[in-house]
Amino acid sequence: MAVFILRRLMQAVLVVLAMASLVFFGVYLVGDPVWMFVSPDMNQADIAAVTASLGLDRPIWEQFGRFLWSAAQGDLGRSFVFGEPALGLILSRMPATLELATAALVMAILIGIPLGLYAGLNPDRLGSRSIMAGSIVGFSLPNFWVGIMLIMVFAVMLGWLPSTGRGETATWFGITSSLFTLDGLSHMVLPAFNLALTKLALVIRLTRAGTMEAIHQDYIKFARAKGLSHRRIVFVHLLKNIMIPIVTVIGLEFGTLVAFAVVTETVFAWPGMGKLLIEAIQRLDRPVIVAYLVLIVLLFVVINLIVDICYSLLDPRVRLGEASR
Amino acid sequence: MIRYRMRHCQRPALVALTAIATLGLAATAAAETLTIGLAAEATSMDPHFHNLTPNNQIAQHIFDNLINQDEAQRLVPALATEWEPIDDLTWEFKLREGVTFHDGTPFSADDIVCTFERAPNVPNSPSGYGTYIKGKTVEKIDDYTIHIKTETPYPLMATDVSTIPIISAAHCDATTEDYNSGAATFGTGPYKFVQFTPGDRIVLQRNDDYWGDLPEFEDVVFRPITSDPSRVAALLAGDVDMINIVPTADLETLEARDDVALHTGISNRVIYMHIDHWREQSPHITAKDGSAIDNPLRDQRVRLAISKAIDREAIRDRVMEGQSIPAGQLLPEGFFGVSPDLEAEPYDPDGAKALLAEAGYPDGFRMVAHGPNDRYTNDARILEAIAQMLTRVGIETSIDTMTNSVFFSRASSGADGQPEFSFILVGWGAGSGEASSPLRSLLATHDPDAGMGASNRGRYSNPEVDALLLEALGTVDDARRDELLAEATEIAIGDLGIIPIHYQVNTWATRAGLAYVPRTDEWTLAMTVTGE
Numbered sequence: 001m002a003v004f005i006l007r008r009l010m011q012a013v014l015v016v017l018a019m020a021s022l023v024f025f026g027v028y029l030v031g032d033p034v035w036m037f038v039s040p041d042m043n044q045a046d047i048a049a050v051t052a053s054l055g056l057d058r059p060i061w062e063q064f065g066r067f068l069w070s071a072a073q074g075d076l077g078r079s080f081v082f083g084e085p086a087l088g089l090i091l092s093r094m095p096a097t098l099e100l101a102t103a104a105l106v107m108a109i110l111i112g113i114p115l116g117l118y119a120g121l122n123p124d125r126l127g128s129r130s131i132m133a134g135s136i137v138g139f140s141l142p143n144f145w146v147g148i149m150l151i152m153v154f155a156v157m158l159g160w161l162p163s164t165g166r167g168e169t170a171t172w173f174g175i176t177s178s179l180f181t182l183d184g185l186s187h188m189v190l191p192a193f194n195l196a197l198t199k200l201a202l203v204i205r206l207t208r209a210g211t212m213e214a215i216h217q218d219y220i221k222f223a224r225a226k227g228l229s230h231r232r233i234v235f236v237h238l239l240k241n242i243m244i245p246i247v248t249v250i251g252l253e254f255g256t257l258v259a260f261a262v263v264t265e266t267v268f269a270w271p272g273m274g275k276l277l278i279e280a281i282q283r284l285d286r287p288v289i290v291a292y293l294v295l296i297v298l299l300f301v302v303i304n305l306i307v308d309i310c311y312s313l314l315d316p317r318v319r320l321g322e323a324s325r
Numbered sequence: 326m327i328r329y330r331m332r333h334c335q336r337p338a339l340v341a342l343t344a345i346a347t348l349g350l351a352a353t354a355a356a357e358t359l360t361i362g363l364a365a366e367a368t369s370m371d372p373h374f375h376n377l378t379p380n381n382q383i384a385q386h387i388f389d390n391l392i393n394q395d396e397a398q399r400l401v402p403a404l405a406t407e408w409e410p411i412d413d414l415t416w417e418f419k420l421r422e423g424v425t426f427h428d429g430t431p432f433s434a435d436d437i438v439c440t441f442e443r444a445p446n447v448p449n450s451p452s453g454y455g456t457y458i459k460g461k462t463v464e465k466i467d468d469y470t471i472h473i474k475t476e477t478p479y480p481l482m483a484t485d486v487s488t489i490p491i492i493s494a495a496h497c498d499a500t501t502e503d504y505n506s507g508a509a510t511f512g513t514g515p516y517k518f519v520q521f522t523p524g525d526r527i528v529l530q531r532n533d534d535y536w537g538d539l540p541e542f543e544d545v546v547f548r549p550i551t552s553d554p555s556r557v558a559a560l561l562a563g564d565v566d567m568i569n570i571v572p573t574a575d576l577e578t579l580e581a582r583d584d585v586a587l588h589t590g591i592s593n594r595v596i597y598m599h600i601d602h603w604r605e606q607s608p609h610i611t612a613k614d615g616s617a618i619d620n621p622l623r624d625q626r627v628r629l630a631i632s633k634a635i636d637r638e639a640i641r642d643r644v645m646e647g648q649s650i651p652a653g654q655l656l657p658e659g660f661f662g663v664s665p666d667l668e669a670e671p672y673d674p675d676g677a678k679a680l681l682a683e684a685g686y687p688d689g690f691r692m693v694a695h696g697p698n699d700r701y702t703n704d705a706r707i708l709e710a711i712a713q714m715l716t717r718v719g720i721e722t723s724i725d726t727m728t729n730s731v732f733f734s735r736a737s738s739g740a741d742g743q744p745e746f747s748f749i750l751v752g753w754g755a756g757s758g759e760a761s762s763p764l765r766s767l768l769a770t771h772d773p774d775a776g777m778g779a780s781n782r783g784r785y786s787n788p789e790v791d792a793l794l795l796e797a798l799g800t801v802d803d804a805r806r807d808e809l810l811a812e813a814t815e816i817a818i819g820d821l822g823i824i825p826i827h828y829q830v831n832t833w834a835t836r837a838g839l840a841y842v843p844r845t846d847e848w849t850l851a852m853t854v855t856g857e
Contacts, residue, residue: 031734037451039376040766041756043776046456054451081375082368082523083449083501093524148554155562163562164362164555165548166525269362269550269559271524279366279551282699284730 116207590843689719
């Protein structure tokens with residue numbers, strides 16, 4: 001186990017390094033960030049002074065070398081736009097994104113698994129067919145459009161929920177989150193649902209497929225013959241056996257929920273790190289872009305690791321050492 | 326919480342149960358909190374960190390300048406009550422007495438000295454105030470009199486000074502972090518700092534000891550809502566009371582509603598075409614068969630033909646939904662230094678064809694026009710329309726638009742550090758509110774050593790214009806300077822150094838019952854929002 005984890009972490013360092021250099025040079029190719037910051041009234045000497053103060057007058061190799069040197073010491077640079085350390089900036093926005101992603105994931109699981117089970121157990125009923133048709137809609141509608149529609153219907157027309165923004169926060173066991181207040185929750189419903197929508201469709205489909213396959217297996221028949229109740233068969237024997245693909249997918253999807261909630265955060269003016277990223281890209285705020293992606297790579301590595309460990313817990317036949325080859 | 330109650334009030338039927346208890350409170354509270362949805366977010370509460378509209382407009386609430394700019398960018402007394410040049414190199418400012426900062430310390434000349442020291446030297450600042458401060462020396466005469474000296478006669482003193490927020494000498498050493506946290510955010514302005522949560526909100530509270538007129542709203546919340554449809558929806562849902570930069574596509578819908586009021590005003594921003602004046606052969610221009618030709622844009626007749634071929638009224642009506650005013654120069658009328666004689670070039674496609682034939686291009690030529698697609702209102706669509714209009718008179722124009730981070734880098738220093746494009750759509754907002762700003766940056770000969778023509782991406786150069794501009798920049802007498810700037814503008818526009826398209830018109834939307842005074846500098850200020 002320890003060797004496995006160590007090997008994974010070494011791989012992660014290589015991936016982070018490759019990622020950082022790709023992004024660093026990629027952003028350099030896009031354009032000179034100085035033009036995004038300087039005020040129009042500045043003359044050439046002022047612009048040159050800003051360029052120099054941000055270190056952008058140096059050759060790109062030197063800039064990269066300096067970046068690597070300070071990154072090795074844990075400093076990912078200061079945001080050009082905010083003047084603050086990029087990593088701190090991202091971490092300060094992280095709680096908002098994490099709570100949104102968690103709420104979305106919980107929604108997807110709590111709604112998706114029961115619906116998927118129902119559809120898998122009763123594939124021919126009208127209800128099941130509607131669920132499956134609905135899940136196609138969930139997959140295929142653009143997130144941006146759905147978000148706007150949710151706002152129009154539930155905030156503008158019906159007036160039930162707030163349209164945008166994060167609600168009040170409260171602190172509980174040292175965690176500050178808007179999940180702990182009524183106002184916060186009401187602000188959370190629409191963006192979390194919007195973010196959950198595609199994952200919800202995914203969970204429904206996975207659960208249904210797994211159910212339909214497992215229901216004909218011998219162990220289910222045996223359980224029936226043994227006289228176990230329907231409820232016990234479905235919720236203990238069947239559910240446990242179809243969980244492996246669902247856990248894998250949910251694990252990986254949680255990563256994408258956190259990393260790329262950009263669209264939902266933009267539509268709902270959610271002060272998370274996705275919005276920070278998109279604005280950094282628009283303004284060529286290189287330190288923030290690089291730091292963000294480095295952080296995301298690490299996040300995915302950790303999630304993959306946790307998923308692998310979960311496997312071995314769910315299914316004793318899985319050996320971690322072999323999984324990594 | 327107050328804002329939330331207001332939402333309830335508007336729909337008592339839906340939430341009758343919860344609202345009944347709070348209705349009494351809401352009726353009084355609703356008048357006092359103003360929530361504003363902004364299209365762009367301030368990056369810092371440090372007034373000297375980044376000289377950029379989203380930051381400046383927030384700073385203006387908390388801090389005063391020596392001189393403020395009113396809604397039409399005219400200079401009005403603020404912390405200075407009087408100012409005048411006492412000799413060619415010295416300006417005297419009389420300071421307002423009896424003003425205190427939000428932390429209770431009294432305002433005096435020491436604060437000005439400190440501000441002029443700190444403003445150009447903020448660490449990590451991506452664009453600070455050095456431009457307005459360099460070459461000026463502040464001298465304290467007594468507690469309420471200062472002299473600002475320059476090395477050469479400097480008529481724009483009052484304009485420059487009107488851009489710099491004054492901080493308290495007690496917090497002269499404060500860092501940007503101290504301002505963001507509120508530890509040092511004490512100004513003399515009409516609002517006090519309460520809270521800054523990046524990405525989420527800025528909360529301000531009225532300064533009841535303000536020296537000027539008290540604003541109507543006691544509490545103000547600014548929320549960044551960058552997505553256009555979401556910002557409009559937030560207003561319609563009653564989550565915000567006011568939004569800026571209303572997308573032109575939504576104007577018609579909003580106008581038809583009686584729970585929304587629109588407030589429209591012209592801006593100081595001109596949208597114009599910049600033209601390759603200096604290359605013998607321009608990289609994005611060829612003959613119609615694709616063969617290389619000499620740069621036709623160096624011929625004044627060709628430039629005039631292009632100007633005549635553009636139907637500015639059609640652009641206003643069909644692309645801008647009425648939100649523009651056809652432009653004939655650098656700033657709309659009413660601003661300092663504009664010429665009374667310049668009108669927008671009338672649409673004349675036949676005249677354009679005749680001019681092209683006269684210049685030796687009876688069959689026209691082929692050209693690629695470049696522009697940003699996310700910087701100015703409807704920028705890419707304006708460029709599309711212009712390309713079609715030019716193609717109609719024989720200049721076969723295709724367009725290439727790109728995101729502004731790519732565009733400005735390439736347009737300013739793309740190939741070998743020189744502007745890369747032949748024919749571009751750009752805009753210029755005159756922050757100083759007078760004509761020397763665009764003349765100096767866009768039309769003066771590009772000269773890094775002299776600091777002239779910094780944004781002259783067409784490299785237009787006319788010694789006559791340069792001479793008039795230099796004379797104007799050294800003329801303290803307002804009337805004479807006004808004439809000189811107008812004359813320089815007339816010559817440069819006569820040469821078609823740039824081709825003006827239109828002045829942008831900006832719209833703010835509020836819930837019905839609120840009034841706002843639109844500003845030419847596009848700032849959104851809570852001070853000038855009033856109930857009816």
